[in-house]
Amino acid sequence: MPHHWWRNAVTYQIYPRSFADSNADGVGDLAGLTSKLDYLAWLGVDAIWLTPCYPSPWCDGGYDITDHRDIDPALGSLRDFDRMVAAAHERGIRVLMDIVPNHTSNRHQWFRQALSAGPGSPARDRYVFRDGKGPNGGSPPSNWESRFGGRAWSRVADGQWYLHLFAPEQPDLNWENPDVRAEFLDILRFWGRRGVDGFRVDVAAALVKDLREPLREVVGGEGSSGLDDFAANPDHPFLDRPGVHDVYREWNRVFHEFDPPLVGVAEAWVRGDRRIQYIRPGELQQAFNFEFLRVRWQAAEYRRIVTESIAAACSVGATATWALDNHDVVRQVSALGLPGDVDLRVWLASNGTDPPTDLALGTRRARAAILFVLALPGSAYLYQGEELGLPEVADLPAEVLRDPKWVRSQHKEKGRDGCRVPLPWTRDGVSFGFSSARSWLPQPAGWGTYSVQAQRGDPDSMLALYRAALRLRRSFSDDETFSWDDRHNIGDVLAFRRAGNILILVNTGATAIPLPPGELVLSSAPPEAGFLPADATAWLRHS
Structure with a gap:
């Protein structure tokens, strides 16, 4: 099998508005990102993934x-984009862009044309427009609901309704329309010619809908979006339709117009057995594995996830992907400091006070979790600030919240702004080195204690742990062999071997465990008299 860089790469996700600001307007930008590429090279990542930086x-x-x-x-x-890509490549860092094929802005020229052209027009057929039900078409065409809350249909002046699985400002494209398919093939080529190495595919499972009349209703409880409920909707009308794979087979042919071929990474919130279909030969190369985001510090569940994920990926000749954080979820340091049964949406609604998170516990577990994840075979995705141990900013005031979830839920869900607060680079300053102006989302007082400047010289810091783990990982990541070590894989302990002689122990329990013989090469917490503490991970060179 030829080596493909993405099979075992560590990719660092960048939310550009919150990474680094170069022009003192309080908003991160591409020039700011370029200025920090030396930091990312020093950290030791293989690639970066940029969330959307298009006009919006x-x-x-x-x-x-x-x-x-x-x-x-x-x-x-x-x-600026071209300079950033060139500078990244000079440092051996690949660049992935976010591509968003499910929808556009309602200010996109296509949607403006659709509104002015009227019902039945070719311009309107690029989106999903339908007549309503009931007297004068006053009811939505179906019961489909938005991921951000409320119905997934909005009515326009001429009486028709358009579909938006997300916010009303994000009308869904009609992937049965050949204009849409051709447009995105050209978009892939446009960025491929500019030097990008691949794409993260937003909402990869939702592109193709069953638009046969009458539209089928989604079965689910009150307020259910149906987006994840395959048990009640085995033939889901707008998620994970078989036709979506025809799209990615077309995309794969475009990827192979480039040398080396471009890479596609699916964001597909579907079950593992369905998710693996997106990375069959001839389609995309990777699919995000979100299973760790659904579980909080449970050894048995982690063991199941790893076993099933590796087996599924191997069945199609791919490697597994792993992630603990991203721009859509509560940061791990905060989540792992809460009891496992706490609903994080409810916790956010309390401004992070009910219950209070144990940040010391969350940090210990986050340190252990990253050594667990980086030791697994396959690729890993890190989210900016994860390497600094940033907690969720759960108490952002209502007046600064930007997430559409906040509005669509009638202010019941705070949404995702708390994990998108700009990074601290220095101990002090008006925005802790992110900008010379105040940041677009307010940073907490004391944010500078998490900064790169504060941690870079501290051998015990979270940043030092990440850098050491990334450096050591390179020594065995090309070897994709993996096996559980049943001598130590007991109860709250996960134990597995990599590259033959690397033994990884993950202690998710409340008591210390004895370390077996071997050279300790890295640990998330100092051993205590030959014991690995609770909530800790160790890497040993073991015979």
Whole structure:
């Protein structure tokens, strides 16, 4: 099998507005990112993934796009983008872009044309428009609900309704329309020619819908979006339809127009047995594994996830992907400091006070978790600030919240802004080195204690742990062999071997465990008299 860089890469996710600001407007930008590439090379990542930096009204963090072939002026220009890609490649760092094929902004020229052209027009057919039900078509065409709350249909002036699985500002495209398919093939080529190495595919499972009349209803409880309920909806009308794989087979042919081929990574919130279909030969190369985000510090569940994920990936000749954090979830340091049965949405609604998170416990577990994940075979995705041990900013005031979940839920769900607060680079300063102005989302007092400057010289810091783990990982990551070590894989302990002689012990229990003989090469917490403490991971060179 030829070596493909992505099979065992560590990719660092960047939320550009919150990474680094170069022009003192309080908003991160591409020039700011370019200025920090030496840091990312020093950290030891193989690639970066940029969340959307296209022109956008920013109703949903840039995932509402008006032009897929340009850069938002607030973030820079195409020239800035080209300079960033070239600088990354000079440092051996690959670049992945976010591509958003399910929807556009309602300010996109196509949607403006659709509104002005009227019902039945070719322009309107690029989106999903339908007549309503009931007297005068006053009811939505179906009971489909938005991921952000409320119905998934909005009515326009001429009486028709359009579909938006997310915010009303994000109308869904009609992937049965050949214009849509051709447009995205050209978009892939546009960025491929500019040097990108691949794409993270947003909402990869939702592109193709069953639009046969009458539209089928989604079965689910009150308020259910149906997006994840395959038990009640085995033939789901708008998620994970068989036709979506035809799209990715077309994309794969475009990927192979480039040398080396481009890479596609599916964001597909579907079961593992269905998710693996997206990375069959001839389709995409990877699919995000979100299973660790659903579980909090449970050895038996971790063991099941690892076993099933590796087996599934191997069945199609791929490797597994692993992630603990991203721009859509509560940061791990906070989540792991809470009891496992706490609903994180309810916790956020309390401004992070009910119950209070144990940040010391969460940090210990997060340190152990990253050594667990980075030791697994396959690729890993890190989210900016994870390496600094940043907690969730759960108490952002209502007046600064930007997430559409906040509005669509009638202020019941705070949404995802708390994990998108700009990074601290220095101990002090008006925005702790992120900018010379105040940041677009307010940073907490004391944010500088988490900064790169504060941690870079501290051998016991979270940052030092990440860098050491990434460096050591390179010594065995090309060897994809993996086996559980049943002599130590007992109860609250996970034990497995990599590359023959690397033994990994993960202690998720409340008591210390004896360390077996071997050279300790890295641990998330100092051993105590030959014992690995609770909530800790160790890597040993073991014969």
